[in-house]
Amino acid sequence: LRDISKSAPEGGRAGWEDVGGLTDIRNAIKEMIELPSKFPNIFAQAPLRLRSNVLLYGPPGCGKTHIIGAAAAACALRFISVKGPELLNKYIGASEQAVRDIFSKAAAAAPCILFFDEFDSIAPKRGHDNTGVTDRVVNQFLTELDGVEVLTGVFVFAATSRPDLLDAALLRPGRLDRLLFCDFPSKHERFDILTVLSRKVHLTIISSGSYHWPVTLTWKPLPTVTEGFSGADLQALLSDAQLAATVQESDKPGKMPVITRSLLNSVASKARPSVSE
């Protein structure tokens, strides 16, 4: 289990400031995690059970994994992240045991976030797997999610781009009962994401001879020409621009590669969204 869990999100430092857009989801997660720690007495006394088990769903590359890593860092919670297929094992009983182990590890690490990525691969509808492995894994998940006592202080999140494949029993009240939809970013959100991502581009972005950092991204056409792009597509676009700038300047040793407005324009005009509507 040590190999598949992490004590901090990838990169270790992502926080809310690294997330562009997704405001409603961010607020929902914040509320869910922060309220119990702000008002512990109320939660201890009232028979109030917050929905702290969440399914994030939406198209690939729209920030489901990213926002959970950011939440863990921002709320200073331990973070146990498991990619679905890592739990599957062909030996009888081993997959269920892996699920049990990961939940008991989370209980020991509470308060923490327990995150299952690519959840559809381990929790598909029962009755369709000849080997019976995923059926048993789903049953084990149901048992663990119903174990309210054990899960105190464990915020369970799962993410999928195929919610239609999941076993419906997992989504019943008390289990993964809070559904948050990560949609494609709007134009305004794309601007936000580009601004956030551009902080990680370690090259100067200039426009018309003067420095624009990160002002270049107020360059109006960019969020517009990237209609239909996911956050991952925007990330790829900036990486392509970074690469193109480096190649362009490679014959001028000692000169700092720059991403100019026209280069950004040319890269953007060739880029296409990776997911169709």
Ligand code: ATP
């Ligand atoms: P999948 O369903 O394929 O697992 P996903 O929805 O989990 O996709 P992420 O892995 O979170 O997508 O996003 C891929 C990358 O895109 C992130 O590592 C991040 O760099 C960038 N990204 C996506 N959305 C955002 C966002 N809202 N703000 C900042 N960066 C983002």
